[in-house]
Amino acid sequence: MEILVCVKRVPDTAENEIKINSDGTDIERDDLVYSVNEWDNYAVEEAIQIRDRVGGAVTVATIGDKDSEEILRREMAMGADKGILISDDAFEGSDGKGISKILAAEVKKGKYDLILTGAQADDGAGQIGGMLAAILDLPYASIVNKIETVDSKKIKVGREVEGGNQEMNEIEMPCVLSIQTGINEPRYVGIRGIRKVASIEIPVHKAKDLGVDAASVGAAGAKVKRVDYFVPPAGKGADIIEGSAEEKADKLIELLKAKGGIK
Amino acid sequence: MAQQIFAYILHKNGVADDSALELVAAAKKIDAGAKVTAIVTGTGAPLDALCKEMAASYSSVWKIDNAAVAYPNAEVIRKILVKLIPKGSILLCPHNTFGMDLAPGLSIKLDASFVSDVVAIEGIDGSNLKVIRQEFSGQVSTHILCDISNGAVVNTRPGSFKADESKSAGGAVTDKSSEAGDLSAKRRYLELVEAQVGDVDITKSDILVSVGRGIGEKDNIPVAEELAKAMGGDVSCSRPIVDAKWLDKSRQVGTSGKTVKPKVYMALGISGSFQHLGGLKGSPFIVAVNKNVKAPIFQVANVGVVEDMIEFMPVLTEKISESK
Ligand SMILES: Cc1cc2nc3c(=O)[nH]c(=O)nc-3n(C[C@H](O)[C@H](O)[C@H](O)COP(=O)(O)OP(=O)(O)OC[C@H]3O[C@@H](n4cnc5c(N)ncnc54)[C@H](O)[C@@H]3O)c2cc1C
Ligand SMILES: Nc1ncnc2c1ncn2[C@@H]1O[C@H](COP(=O)(O)O)[C@@H](O)[C@H]1O
Numbered sequence: 001m002e003i004l005v006c007v008k009r010v011p012d013t014a015e016n017e018i019k020i021n022s023d024g025t026d027i028e029r030d031d032l033v034y035s036v037n038e039w040d041n042y043a044v045e046e047a048i049q050i051r052d053r054v055g056g057a058v059t060v061a062t063i064g065d066k067d068s069e070e071i072l073r074r075e076m077a078m079g080a081d082k083g084i085l086i087s088d089d090a091f092e093g094s095d096g097k098g099i100s101k102i103l104a105a106e107v108k109k110g111k112y113d114l115i116l117t118g119a120q121a122d123d124g125a126g127q128i129g130g131m132l133a134a135i136l137d138l139p140y141a142s143i144v145n146k147i148e149t150v151d152s153k154k155i156k157v158g159r160e161v162e163g164g165n166q167e168m169n170e171i172e173m174p175c176v177l178s179i180q181t182g183i184n185e186p187r188y189v190g191i192r193g194i195r196k197v198a199s200i201e202i203p204v205h206k207a208k209d210l211g212v213d214a215a216s217v218g219a220a221g222a223k224v225k226r227v228d229y230f231v232p233p234a235g236k237g238a239d240i241i242e243g244s245a246e247e248k249a250d251k252l253i254e255l256l257k258a259k260g261g262i263k
Numbered sequence: 264m265a266q267q268i269f270a271y272i273l274h275k276n277g278v279a280d281d282s283a284l285e286l287v288a289a290a291k292k293i294d295a296g297a298k299v300t301a302i303v304t305g306t307g308a309p310l311d312a313l314c315k316e317m318a319a320s321y322s323s324v325w326k327i328d329n330a331a332v333a334y335p336n337a338e339v340i341r342k343i344l345v346k347l348i349p350k351g352s353i354l355l356c357p358h359n360t361f362g363m364d365l366a367p368g369l370s371i372k373l374d375a376s377f378v379s380d381v382v383a384i385e386g387i388d389g390s391n392l393k394v395i396r397q398e399f400s401g402q403v404s405t406h407i408l409c410d411i412s413n414g415a416v417v418n419t420r421p422g423s424f425k426a427d428e429s430k431s432a433g434g435a436v437t438d439k440s441s442e443a444g445d446l447s448a449k450r451r452y453l454e455l456v457e458a459q460v461g462d463v464d465i466t467k468s469d470i471l472v473s474v475g476r477g478i479g480e481k482d483n484i485p486v487a488e489e490l491a492k493a494m495g496g497d498v499s500c501s502r503p504i505v506d507a508k509w510l511d512k513s514r515q516v517g518t519s520g521k522t523v524k525p526k527v528y529m530a531l532g533i534s535g536s537f538q539h540l541g542g543l544k545g546s547p548f549i550v551a552v553n554k555n556v557k558a559p560i561f562q563v564a565n566v567g568v569v570e571d572m573i574e575f576m577p578v579l580t581e582k583i584s585e586s587k
Contacts, residue, residue: 011399013534014476017555018402027403096367096377119363123398125379126358130367139338139449142364156453161360164458164512164520169336172449178363182506223376223410227393229403238551238567245575248568249582252550255566256494259548261470261527262583263495 001056001149003047004112006103006132007040007075009068010122024228036071039118041078043179045186046147047116048079054149057081059110063091063102072202077193078186088206093219100131101217105210107136114155115176119143129178139171142178266411268299269348270355271365272317273335277309279316282357282419284426287320289355289419291427292384293392298322301434302347304332304340318434320427325439331446337364338448345372346444351414353392358418359518366416375414378407382423392417400534401559420537421518461513463497470496471525473516475539476503477532477553477572484509486576487531493583499523501533517542531572535560 011018011032019028036044047058060075061084062068072083086106094102107115115133119142120126126142133140145166146158153173158166160180171177207214215221241248256262270286272279283301290299301321303314306328314326325347331339344365348354350373356362358380370377382404383395391408392415398405409415465471472491478484484498491498498514505515516523517539524545531552533539540563543549551564552572561567568575 013400013402017557018399020403027399096379097371100371123396124400126363127367127377127379130364131371131377134368134371140364140368141450142337143360158456159360159364160519161455162518163522164515166456166458168453168456170451170453175449181502185508223413224378225408227406227408229398229405232404232562234562238549238561238564240556240561240567240569245570245578246582248570249575249579252566252568252579253582253586255548256527256550256583259527261494261496261529261548261550262586263470 003114006117009071020229037121043116076197083202090214095222095224096127098217104135133176139175144177145180267352272303277313285424286355287427288424314436319430324436328440338450370416378409468497473499475501475533481509490580
């Protein structure tokens, strides 16, 4: 099976405090720790497991700048066979549709049975997988937390729905799936693994390589635009308990007792 | 405003999802005088009853009765909507597991703009719709301009718009079933597998000590269990803890986990994503313990403690035991 996984380099929000710059045009990016989008890591692991079961190859692709190469290498260290960096100044400022158009052009250059994305990335849109499928006119299933291979034409997938229930579907290939966390346990990648793939060449695909009309993507082609970043005026917000850890604990216990939080 | 506004009504066997009346409210934020059309798909008597119910809240209701959408398969429903919705319209959908499945691809097929997970709508600004979204797990908000000159699909965050209960639309139901067109799809719904029951039922707990990614490692779980024991409550968690298999899925709070309604909810090392908070009902007293003072959980909590949870939990446990 030929599998393409779309991956994105994102600020690691579990580690970083996201701050907005002085004019609200962007977040402060200087000291951020970046990593591969959590959901994409599960998608790559799933692709590797499928390949190991039925054969084929896993390609990881990302649209980003030179820095994005590091996440491709990381995913190759996990076991992906190939990496593709899709990079062009013309892609900057793309909206979801722009990103999807570029990825669709990349997909058309190959012959993939399965195209995986994460269920959502850092801006929480959860849109690329569904858009990509529609552009390519392929069937789509979102928030997939189980994949069973059936035969060379179709697979069975579980979609996670509300309440932790799972909706089972049969879907024809080629298809696009967006992958939910928890579908597997992504393997650990050590420094050694990354060193092993350090010298593998990663091709860079530009707009002209993909036959993408530069005016239809990037900021020029975007119909959905971010105007600014802001921190909403604090609502009532939590009463923050001050003091040493011991003092905080004492005050909290009083409150908990009053609210029935200690039996 | 020239554009027609539609809302897709999600339901289970004729029982409307909470989003059904939230979308009326969202539509009125786009255009206060909007005559909004609800699109309801399904089959049989439950569908008829729901259409009638929706006509109280929507000026117009389009009914599509077809066995192929007895279960809402987004791949089929997308085809229906592409067929029925006039070019240039605005369609509202809930940003839940169905809306995420349906809407992005629909916007492509309608050649319309798409804006996802909208938490507030500020209104029309020229040829744009101005909305608010959140990024980086709710740590920052953004204003978004969405060009609607060619129409738009807008997914709204569940719970962000207060349901419009006025029920004064006096709308009419139109049967559009015959216009649905070809409903073949390359994805077939098979069955629904229900979530498994775990050892404790956190939906019945009065006191929950809920841990998130901030707990750092599996070995710290017993520290939270000690705290829960001292308080007389149970341990629950956010999704990453279940993904890591440190706790059972039955302990997960959130839209894809359990809906809980404790008296006291102590969230430790949980950032406060909307999918997590979506599982919290009945206005509990919320205590947030987080080392990041900017964590969104502090916006919804009653009381906050800015501390490292690993150090704070044992202190709290010991003091509670002493105080008994
Ligand atoms: C379709 C879908 C459904 C989902 N359903 C759910 C759901 O049902 N339930 C759910 O929870 N999530 C769900 N999610 C995931 C959700 O989007 C978030 O990713 C998740 O809730 C984040 O969990 P968290 O708050 O534990 O982790 P993070 O967002 O990583 O937050 C960790 C927090 O811990 C703090 N912290 C770190 N170290 C410490 C320390 N030592 N002491 C104190 N604080 C510390 C950090 O400051 C941060 O605020 C869903 C996502 C999708 C796409
Ligand atoms: N710049 C990008 N390059 C490659 N894939 C991307 C990019 N942006 C988003 N994706 C994919 O789309 C998924 C969903 O992202 P989003 O729709 O932005 O929330 C991600 O998990 C990735 O798989």
